[in-house]
Amino acid sequence: MKILAINPGSTSTKIGLFEGTTELFEKTLRHSAEELAPFGAVVANQKEFRKEAILAALEEAGVKASELNAIACRGGVLKPIAGGTYKVDDAVIADLLEAQIQHPASLAGIIGKEIADENGIEAFFTDAPVTYELSELASFSGHKAIKRKGRFHALNQKAIARKFAEEQGKKYEDVNVIVCHMGGGITVGVTWAAKLLT
Numbered sequence: 001m002k003i004l005a006i007n008p009g010s011t012s013t014k015i016g017l018f019e020g021t022t023e024l025f026e027k028t029l030r031h032s033a034e035e036l037a038p039f040g041a042v043v044a045n046q047k048e049f050r051k052e053a054i055l056a057a058l059e060e061a062g063v064k065a066s067e068l069n070a071i072a073c074r075g076g077v078l079k080p081i082a083g084g085t086y087k088v089d090d091a092v093i094a095d096l097l098e099a100q101i102q103h104p105a106s107l108a109g110i111i112g113k114e115i116a117d118e119n120g121i122e123a124f125f126t127d128a129p130v131t132y133e134l135s136e137l138a139s140f141s142g143h144k145a146i147k148r149k150g151r152f153h154a155l156n157q158k159a160i161a162r163k164f165a166e167e168q169g170k171k172y173e174d175v176n177v178i179v180c181h182m183g184g185g186i187t188v189g190v191t192w193a194a195k196l197l198t
Contacts, residue, residue: 001069006054006112008074008104010184011036013050017063025061029053043102044110051111071116075128075155076106083131083154088113088123105129127154135192152187161191 002024007014011033017025031050039045058065073088077099086092088109096106112123131154141148157179158172165175177191 002067003070003072004058004065004068004112004115005072006074006108008050008107008111010104013053013107015054015057017058017061025063027057027061029057041102043104043107044097046104047107047110047114050107051114054111054115065115065119068115068119068121070121071112071123073108073112073123073125074105075125075130076109077101077103078128078130080130080132080150081128083127083133083158085124085126086128088116088125092125103129127158129154131158152189153181153183153185156181157187157189157191 001020003018005014005016005018011031013029013031015027015029016023029050031053035049036046039049055065076096078092078095092109093113096109099106109123109125112125116123129151131152132150134148134150138150139148160179161175161177162172164177165172168175172191175191178188179191180186180188
């Protein structure tokens with residue numbers, strides 16, 4: 001199976017083509033502030049610009065979208081959900097378009113579903129940043145009227161914790177791990193018997 005992975009960030013869109021777990025192609029498409037300025041503060045306005053850049057990069061690499069079997073999208077800003085893999089459907093797109101928080105990650109599902117629909121395949125996302133699996137303790141904010149929301153780099157948090165568990169010959173559910181994601185955004189979380197404390 002050929003799978004296209006799409007990961008939009010604030011100043012770039014990273015794409016990768018995989019056959020099973022083997023990476024065939026990877027590219028980072030850089031977007032300058034001047035290129036993005038005409039689209040304003042609404043990230044969905046960047047959809048066509050980024051989609052065209054993705055398709056052009058695939059064409060340049062000699063890959064046709066019609067050859068794809070599925071699309072893996074970075075999870076965007078949705079309503080809180082449990083971790084896992086989900087199909088990008090109309091309800092997901094509605095959530096992404098109506099989100100109060102504007103984040104480029106939301107473009108992955110929007111662009112991915114369009115490319116998928118055009119080629120008769122499906123688009124999916126895994127462990128979105130709105131993954132909500134906090135323990136009761138982690139939901140405390142310091143004020144009884146305010147409950148903390150679970151927004152963090154869940155995809156990386158879970159992937160690294162799973163990798164660590166595998167290296168230790170254990171299951172993800174059986175390890176206690178602190179994972180620090182340090183990128184354009186930074187989150188620190190604790191996987192404690194598979195309950196996330198972020």
